[in-house]
Amino acid sequence: MTKMAKTPSTNAIEKGTIAASVARYKIDVIRKVGLDEKRLCYSVGLNMAELDDPNGRIPKAVLFRLFSLASAESKMISLGLQCDEYLDAGFLGIVGYTMMSCSNFKQALQRLERYSVLLDDELEVWAEREEGNLRLSARIGSVERYPFDYMMAGIKGFLSFCKVLLGSYPITHELNVMYGRPNSYEEGTLFFKNINFEMPFFSILFDADTLSKPLRSFNPNLDRVHVDIAEAMLENFNSVKSVDYIRQLISESLSGRALSLGDLAIRLSVSKRTLQRELEVQETSFKEILDDVRKQQAKQYLLYSKKNMKEISWSLGFVEISSFYRASHQWFGMTPKQYRFKHQEL
Template identity: 25%
Template sequence: MFTVSGTISRIFSDQVLAYLRSQYGDKNQKDLPCPGESVQYLDDEYYLYISDFYQFLNQAELYTNNPEFAWEVYDDFDFRNMGILGYAIVNSTTLQEAIAVACDYVLLVQSHTEVFIRPSQHHSGCFDLCYQVESGPLACHHDTHMSLVFFIRLIQVLHDSSWKPILIGLNHAERSQAIADKTGVNVVTDQDYNFITIEKDVLHAQVTTSDPRLFDIMHANLSEKIAQQAETLTFFQQLEEAIFRLLSDDECNIDKVAEQMCMSRRTLQRRLADYSVSFSQLLDNVRRHYACQLLNQTSVSMNEVALTLGYSELAAFLRAFKRWYGISPSEYREFILGERD
């Protein structure tokens, strides 16, 4: 199953870059990985395509030569650096309220994502804070680890700096023992969701930095931002999915896509013009995102990838991939296979 890769806030890539600069400042700064271009249809330029973000995280592993770097990114993090979101978090009344604010934000900025709290399936009287990205083969374990440690750090900052989860759960087994050694927490693998287990009294703990008046202001602003962007994100996700359905049929033009969207060509052009986005830009982005998902399927040949993406010749796909990511599709596939070993 293939999914549109969606978006993610630059807040998270900026934090990774800050970590790389602070921990590896002696390395050539010109070699720092690049987070990728901003999403054109979100005009505040605070968002990346998540496929670009995953590439960025993989490059960060190569840059640091540290497969567990994602567990260190938030060691010295100040949540107020996140702007409205950060101030809403630190001024929440309880930890549960702070986590709920963060979850709402993640659900907006990182589409195809689930994040929620449920009663623990392993420890009575506790709760699991679950996180999952539904991006099939595109999903990146660095993102999972970074997201889990984000919430761990949130609880440590607002509640107790020495706090650790009761349990860490992962839906994969990659580097699980290394994570257990690094965190001092038992790790279980092959779970239905990635999660950290939190005690009930911790979840309901009061936040000492809380300012209810400031929280109300920040939360209202954040809610307005979420409402404004949700409609835009939904429209472009549907549009990108329509483009992908037509890619391999030699019919991927603006007229066919408009028909798939149940609107006229003129209406679609007007909607795109409202966001200063061209149809050719969208087509290129969809090909770029799906290329990685297809390459992760090792049973799919390079020619089949090119044809699925609507290229009549393999050479055209090879040139495009090199332009997108700076490496060849073969080099990308070798890197992914190396990660799985």
Template identity: 25%
Template sequence: MPENSPPKQNALGDISLLYAAVLLRATEAEGGNIDKLKARFRLDDAALASADARISIPRFMRLGHAAITATGNPALGLRMGALTRPVDAGMAGLAAETASSVRQAFRSLIRYSLLTSQNSRGEPSVDEFQRTVRFYSIQPYNPYNYFVVDSILAAWTQLARHITGRYDVLEKVWIEYPSIGLDDVFESWFRCPVEFGARENAIRLKESVWRQSPSQAHEGMYEKLSGVCERELRQIRKGWSVADRVRHLLTPLLRGETPTLEILAARLGTTAWTLQRQLSAEGTGFRQLLDDTRKQLAEDYLKETDTSLAEIAWLLGFANPPAFHKAYQRWHGTSPGERRKQIRSDS
């Protein structure tokens, strides 16, 4: 039976179907039946070929889990990485391919990541001094999202290999989720030590690689491509209200705690009083925005994922599950457990 169509907007985020196309290529390479997956998830060739089409994050995770089940390969994310090309990251990938150095390539790839992915969990980052590229935490981990971390770290590694012509590009890999018993497979693929159960998801590139000029480095083309990316990035952010900017920063900070107005103001480079005044001018306030964000995220977690109620409470920044239950009862007049039962019954 085909998966139900996702909502027009999903508070948990969405990503380009370019990534789904890579997942399907990896599935086919591993002997999986991609026609069945495309039918189940209603993915047609026109959408998969589009540079602008999107898929919700939860839907992408379900697609990945179904692909792993179909292939029997729990390390399918590594296969995805091996089959990832610069163009699969959109214009940002093409700009990275023509950068003057690997350092500049990753700086561009991370700067323009918003062009192909918007995730409530956070944004990737690059530490140029440490030669480290980081992928945000997507706790709690489960069989539906291990492959996401694998595929991103592997795709970054593959980019470095592709633009340098070298295979031994890394010093170390850190993976936040605990070992699933494939340590040797991962170390063989990355060709460096891999630490599971780490404090972050990241790769560190060798110094010689970090400084190396890509084989297709071209100053004029890089300037043109990065200029296109800058315009698209400005266009995305141009439509953001102050409330949108606060919500964008707020959601990743919710895990296990409630961020304060002062913290958000500092992130935006302003004062708490000024931020509150700006929100008030838009007809909202920090407390209302926090409550509305939690309400929307809670509904999407219940509808789109199998995340436990205790984990949802933590992800929404509540002190404990009873506090989440009390808030949900206030929002909807029912408990989150009853709401989940209703959703599953309707499905």
């Protein structure tokens, strides 16, 4: 088997953000292997000043392009596997600090499970008992979008952070990865004797004895502060995600057929009723969001594109063009052709 391509699929929808602290660490990897990170960041449109914002979010699509360029320039077999010595304790931001200040390794992994979305808004982490040991699993969506070096840097960085917590690498029994088997050198740098490839999600099986190990950085006073900050950030993130992220998903999926409430609930891994309740808290509804996204896109198409009415209707996810005309009357009080003519005249 060969490993997956080092460039993300051009057909995949580029979406999602990552914490600025994690992005800074990944860019440090590029710099410390001898590449010109400033030039590469400039070439993909990344303002490096944004990496210093403790609450900043960096579009992953930009980082994917950056790692693809860096991989092409690098003389190394895999620059993503060269990063363990470049890690600093703050690379996970507030999530890392909540892990560092808690009492033992098991609790640290539970903190990662709870706050993972603050690191990567597409990342889902969960922990399960397995014959007395603990399996930590992670799902990131479509792996084809993620450059190989980008993901390897993440795996190696996480293991190195575990070493920061414990003083030595944790005892592990198995690693599952979503990619195909790499070459023998790359496989040997992952610290695992038992590695399974092309799995449905990433996971690491930690030994039971490691879970109870106390952390050198445990500090109950700082821990309360860190958790309060993380909880506030999580509440704010989920509140924003409930509307803005849903708008983004709907906008990206309109063409041909709009997402239904059920489709959206599946994408967000929640029940329809849970999704409805979350939107009610935000004093809105799926129908209102869908209607407003269509209205705003309709304005853009009518004023700034040369698409005809049938093409615009399809782009807005209407099955019948008559539905587009009815919606236009509700939005603008006139047909879409009249709206285009009126504003083009102005």
